Amino acid sequence: MGNSSASLPGRHIVLGITGGIAAYKTPDIVRRLRERGADVRVALTHRARQFVTETTLKAVGATLIEEQDGPQGMAHIDAARWADMVVVAPATAHFISRLASGAADDILTTLCLATEAPLLVAPAMNRIMWEKPVTQTNCRRLVEHGTMLIGPDSGPQACGETGFGRMAEPASIVHAIETFWGPRSLDGVRALVTAGPTHEPLDPVRILTNRSSGKMGYAIAAALARDGAEVTLVTGPTTQPTPVGVRRVDVTTAADMLAAVQEHRQDGCDLFVGTAAVADYRPEQASPGKIKKGPASLTLVLVRNPDILSEVARWQPRPYIVGFALETERLEEHARQKLQEKNLDLVVGNLAGPGTGIDSDTNALTLVDSNGSVSWPSDTKIALAQRLAAEIARRLNRDPHGRQN
Numbered sequence: 001m002g003n004s005s006a007s008l009p010g011r012h013i014v015l016g017i018t019g020g021i022a023a024y025k026t027p028d029i030v031r032r033l034r035e036r037g038a039d040v041r042v043a044l045t046h047r048a049r050q051f052v053t054e055t056t057l058k059a060v061g062a063t064l065i066e067e068q069d070g071p072q073g074m075a076h077i078d079a080a081r082w083a084d085m086v087v088v089a090p091a092t093a094h095f096i097s098r099l100a101s102g103a104a105d106d107i108l109t110t111l112c113l114a115t116e117a118p119l120l121v122a123p124a125m126n127r128i129m130w131e132k133p134v135t136q137t138n139c140r141r142l143v144e145h146g147t148m149l150i151g152p153d154s155g156p157q158a159c160g161e162t163g164f165g166r167m168a169e170p171a172s173i174v175h176a177i178e179t180f181w182g183p184r185s186l187d188g189v190r191a192l193v194t195a196g197p198t199h200e201p202l203d204p205v206r207i208l209t210n211r212s213s214g215k216m217g218y219a220i221a222a223a224l225a226r227d228g229a230e231v232t233l234v235t236g237p238t239t240q241p242t243p244v245g246v247r248r249v250d251v252t253t254a255a256d257m258l259a260a261v262q263e264h265r266q267d268g269c270d271l272f273v274g275t276a277a278v279a280d281y282r283p284e285q286a287s288p289g290k291i292k293k294g295p296a297s298l299t300l301v302l303v304r305n306p307d308i309l310s311e312v313a314r315w316q317p318r319p320y321i322v323g324f325a326l327e328t329e330r331l332e333e334h335a336r337q338k339l340q341e342k343n344l345d346l347v348v349g350n351l352a353g354p355g356t357g358i359d360s361d362t363n364a365l366t367l368v369d370s371n372g373s374v375s376w377p378s379d380t381k382i383a384l385a386q387r388l389a390a391e392i393a394r395r396l397n398r399d400p401h402g403r404q405n
């Protein structure tokens, strides 16, 4: 400790250990964290004590969190405040399900719920338990709420099976903790992201809108923030939770969305990602009172909304601009048309259909720029968003002023 090359000097790490066989590897995690200068407190579940002893953990320099510690026996609150990061390794399927449901019925779940520190979870379980849709849903939910997952790895398991389910190795877990505070690919990049649908009022009780869920846009905002960008998310009405570390601005109409985007231009903008499904038209006039039924047919007059992306493309200095295209046919051709007409740097195309596009949890993307196109096969929106963030970082680094035209 006190090592001058310490990569985690004085960092406060809480290590939560749950009852899986991989718990026997946790003294190695503690030792590695201590070598890098971190302060480590550990919280064990009852079952974890069957796999690793307090004596061993203390011997490698960890402090135990006991329920009776702290003022008025509030050890979990005290540790939740103290932590710079909470790491749960190994995390059993049962623990993950309790965490995903917001349970707070023991010291470790309570600590995880009570902390504002980032949470890193290393699942470890039998292959079949890991592959069960319910476990996958729980993990997806955790990621959507900002939890970082590491592993599991594939290989031979204690239960005699081979497959995914082994806890990530202590060295990889410690590396993930180090890189969290290390330089990230989008450090210093100021990003403005639009997401969700817009609502265009017809009268006080009716709106024109579309079926956008905001999932893809929120996943992109989360991925950009995870990679270090300073993200402002201007969003139409959705039920999505605000991603960790993202500044969220709620708007209703396309005109509001444009106004909010213009307002946040002042903060500086290096990257603009337009994922919002902005209504192209709005009712010419919103009726001040409820429109009553009357004649057999009713004609609505709609007028064009401003195009937010085209406005942003006129800014000087001009950010790197990524637009989205949702199509039902001839995806690449339409995406290329948008690239040129709106003067964008990159268009991300997706098809509306089963398992893709609006409201689905999965998507398949085609990226189109002036040099050509590339297609990414179907994956979760979260995985695609992370891949897109990495691709954007690569483009910005190659051409930091990536604002030709």
Ligand code: CTP
Residues within 6 Å of the ligand: 194, 254, 274, 275, 276, 277, 278, 279, 280, 305, 306, 307, 308, 309, 310, 322, 323, 324, 325, 326, 338
């Ligand atoms: N967009 C925008 N402002 C608008 C409309 C769309 O910024 N008023 C952005 C969207 O966020 C998305 C892209 O433009 O990035 C989609 O282009 P758009 O022309 O709206 O697509 P469609 O409406 O599907 O176009 P069309 O009806 O011409 O196919």
